[in-house]
Structures are given as C-alpha cells and as structure tokens.
Amino acid sequence: MRVSTLTTVVALFITLTFLTVPAQHKTVGTERTKTDSTASVAVANVEPINLDGLKDLISKPKSKPLLVNFWATYCDPCRDEFPDLVKVDGDFRPKSLDFVTVSLDDVADIKTKVPQFLSQMKATMPAYLLDVSDPEPAINAVDPKWQGALPATFLYNSKGEVVFKHFGRVNTAELREAIERVVKN
Amino acid sequence: MKKRIVSIVLGALFVITAAVIAGSGRNVSEVPAPPAIGATIDDFSLPDVNGQEHALKSLKGKNGTVLIFIAVQCPVSNAYNDRMEKLAQDYQAKGIAVIGINANSSEDAAAVKAHATEKHLTFTILKDSGNKVADKLGAAVTPEAYFLDGNNKLVYHGRIDNSRNPETIESNDLRQAMDSALAGKAVEKPEAKAFGCSIKRVS
Numbered sequence: 001m002r003v004s005t006l007t008t009v010v011a012l013f014i015t016l017t018f019l020t021v022p023a024q025h026k027t028v029g030t031e032r033t034k035t036d037s038t039a040s041v042a043v044a045n046v047e048p049i050n051l052d053g054l055k056d057l058i059s060k061p062k063s064k065p066l067l068v069n070f071w072a073t074y075c076d077p078c079r080d081e082f083p084d085l086v087k088v089d090g091d092f093r094p095k096s097l098d099f100v101t102v103s104l105d106d107v108a109d110i111k112t113k114v115p116q117f118l119s120q121m122k123a124t125m126p127a128y129l130l131d132v133s134d135p136e137p138a139i140n141a142v143d144p145k146w147q148g149a150l151p152a153t154f155l156y157n158s159k160g161e162v163v164f165k166h167f168g169r170v171n172t173a174e175l176r177e178a179i180e181r182v183v184k185n
Numbered sequence: 186m187k188k189r190i191v192s193i194v195l196g197a198l199f200v201i202t203a204a205v206i207a208g209s210g211r212n213v214s215e216v217p218a219p220p221a222i223g224a225t226i227d228d229f230s231l232p233d234v235n236g237q238e239h240a241l242k243s244l245k246g247k248n249g250t251v252l253i254f255i256a257v258q259c260p261v262s263n264a265y266n267d268r269m270e271k272l273a274q275d276y277q278a279k280g281i282a283v284i285g286i287n288a289n290s291s292e293d294a295a296a297v298k299a300h301a302t303e304k305h306l307t308f309t310i311l312k313d314s315g316n317k318v319a320d321k322l323g324a325a326v327t328p329e330a331y332f333l334d335g336n337n338k339l340v341y342h343g344r345i346d347n348s349r350n351p352e353t354i355e356s357n358d359l360r361q362a363m364d365s366a367l368a369g370k371a372v373e374k375p376e377a378k379a380f381g382c383s384i385k386r387v388s
Contacts, residue, residue, distance in 0.1 A: 135380045
C-alpha cells in the first residue's frame with residue numbers, strides 16, 4: 001500500500017514536470033522560418049512610430065499605467081510569450097491598464113507579417129512598428145541598459161516611472177503581480 | 186510513518202521539479218556581461234562547419250580579428266550576409282581576419298555549412314555548440330561583432346552598422362573602428378548596441 005501511494009505520487013510529479021518543462025523550453029526552441037498566415041480574422045492595424053513618437057509615448061503624462069512590449073515576428077521568445085500578453089491585456093485593460101506593442105520588424109513588414117501575426121494572436125492592443133533607420137537612439141531612449149535584445153517589456157506607473165522591466169521572455173506571474181500593484185494604486 | 190515518507194518524497198520532487206524548470210528557461214537576462222573595451226580576449230578554440238578545430242591564434246590577422254556572431258535563420262543576420270562577406274574580402278588584404286561564429290543551439294554544423302554555401306559566405310565560420318565563446322564574450326544577438334586588435338585586445342563591440350537595410354546606412358561603426366585601428370588611431374565609438382535576433386543558447 002505504501003509502495004503504491006509512493007508510486008502514484010512519483011508518477012504524478014513526473015507527469016507534472018514533463019507538462020511544464022516543454023512549455024519553458026519553447027523559449028530556446030525551434031526556429032520558425034515563416035509567419036503563419038492562416039488567420040481568418042480581420043488584419044490588425046499597425047502604425048509606424050518614429051523616435052520622437054516613441055519618446056512621447058513613454059514619457060508623456062499618463063492617465064493610467066502603461067505596459068509596453070517590444071517584439072518582432074522573427075523573435076521566437078516574443079512569439080511564444082504573445083498569447084500570455086494578449087491574456088494580460090484582456091484581464092487588465094478593464095482595470096485601467098494601457099498596453100501597447102512596438103514591433104522592431106522591418107518597415108517593409110508593416111502591412112504583412114506583423115499585422116498577420118497580431119491577427120492570428122487576436123491581439124487588439126494598439127500596435128506600433130518602430131520606423132527608424134538607426135534603432136540605437138530609440139533603444140537608449142527607452143532604457144540605456146537595454147542592449148536591444150528582444151523581447152523587452154516595460155511597465156510604467158501613471159507618473160511615468162518604470163516599475164517593472166524584463167529583457168527576454170517575461171515571467172507572466174511576475175508581470176501580473178507588478179501590474180496588480182500599479183492598477184490598484 | 187507512511188505520511189512522513191510521502192512528504193519527504195514530495196519535498197524532494199518539488200525541489201527537483203523547480204530546479205529543472207528554472208534551468209530550462211534561460212533567457213536574455215542571463216547572458217553574461219561582455220568583456221570591457223580594452224580587455225584582452227584569451228585564446229579559445231572551436232570547430233569549423235566541417236568539424237576541424239581552430240584556435241583563435243591560428244585564425245587571427247596580424248592587424249586584428251573580427252568575430253561576428255551570425256545565424257542561419259535570423260532575418261537580421263541574413264540582411265547582413267553580403268556586407269559581412271564584403272567586409273571579409275576588403276580587410277583580408279589589410280591583415281584583419283573576419284570569422285563568423287554560430288552559437289544557436291537550434292542550428293547544427295550541417296545547416297550552418299549549407300547556409301554559408303547558399304549565401305556565398307567564404308570566411309571561416311565556427312560552430313559554438315555549447316555557447317562557450319558566446320558566454321565568454323557576452324554575445325546576445327545576431328549579428329553582433331567584436332573587433333580585436335593585433336594583440337587580441339577588444340577595441341570595438343556591437344553592431345556592424347546602424348541599419349538592417351543597406352540603403353539607409355548612416356553610421357558604419359565596425360568599419361570605422363577597423364579603419365581607425367589600421368591608421369593607428371583610437372576608436373572614436375568603441376561600442377554601439379547590436380541589434381538582431383537573440384542567440385538561442387543551450388538550456
């Protein structure tokens with residue numbers, strides 16, 4: 001009896017481990033060579049944003065906390081975390097969170113790959129594409145410590161202060177906690 | 186007694202599970218810091234796409250060496266293929282060697298070799314399967330360049346130039362650094378943020 005209980009517990013944990021680990025491995029997982037274009041929903045609208053526009057976006061006075069996610073269609077961890085971000089948007093927008101995404105894809109992809117992916121994700125937050133010939137000043141304007149690697153996620157409180165930032169695939173639980181703290185205050 | 190054994194087993198499995206999960210999701214935040222400008226890069230050795238081992242000291246140019254982390258599938262790295270090949274050709278005669286390094290765990294040596302053939306990349310490409318050199322140099326993205334002078338001192342680290350699109354290049358950072366070093370001058374801008382796809386490290 002003792003052996004069978006132990007066996008059940010061990011089996012349960014091995015199952016849980018295997019269920020969880022592949023999800024994590026996706027952050028370093030296989031490359032995707034093309035954007036799926038099977039979405040049947042309306043194609044999302046993506047606006048170009050230049051350096052001044054980006055500076056305005058992050059520094060202007062805010063009536064609500066603002067979440068900004070920098071991403072690109074060619075970035076696997078960005079694509080992997082996107083469904084979680086869409087859920088975050090759905091859960092927190094009604095609680096007064098503004099959320100915008102800024103794609104660092106090539107400007108040539110503004111009407112194709114980028115909106116196609118967003119539509120496929122059913123993402124409805126305002127979407128921008130960084131339209132600059134030199135990304136360095138934009139990266140430095142956002143955060144001098146950011147090396148430009150994607151994804152990168154920044155949460156600003158309504159005073160415009162960065163209260164959470166993460167380079168690489170975001171830990172959704174940590175992000176949600178950080179948002180909870182600012183939307184409540 | 187039975188409960189106690191079960192709780193010990195439960196506890197141990199929790200720890201193991203947590204450790205496995207924590208170790209598997211390595212991301213950008215965990216890329217080691219790059220060496221400081223001016224630091225001497227120790228010799229290292231990696232296999233090329235045919236499996237032949239090369240040490241940095243056997244590949245380096247007398248006036249310096251450029252190491253560029255590149256990728257097979259990254260569109261940003263691929264936008265630079267022609268520029269990297271031209272860089273290698275232009276500076277070979279000036280005593281600077283250009284070496285590509287592929288550190289993506291998702292791209293094996295055969296894929297790197299096929300890609301180099303298809304894209305006409307003739308410079309040596311090394312395969313950094315365990316991210317040994319990517320970690321040592323703190324490389325985060327592709328393409329990301331390191332220019333070492335003739336004594337393996339790091340004199341430039343960062344992007345090749347400012348623009349993925351060759352028609353909108355305004356600042357040829359890597360070439361300017363190489364030209365300054367060849368002219369015996371200090372490099373004016375020794376760092377410029379590299380921009381591209383995250384290197385897919387081994388987990």
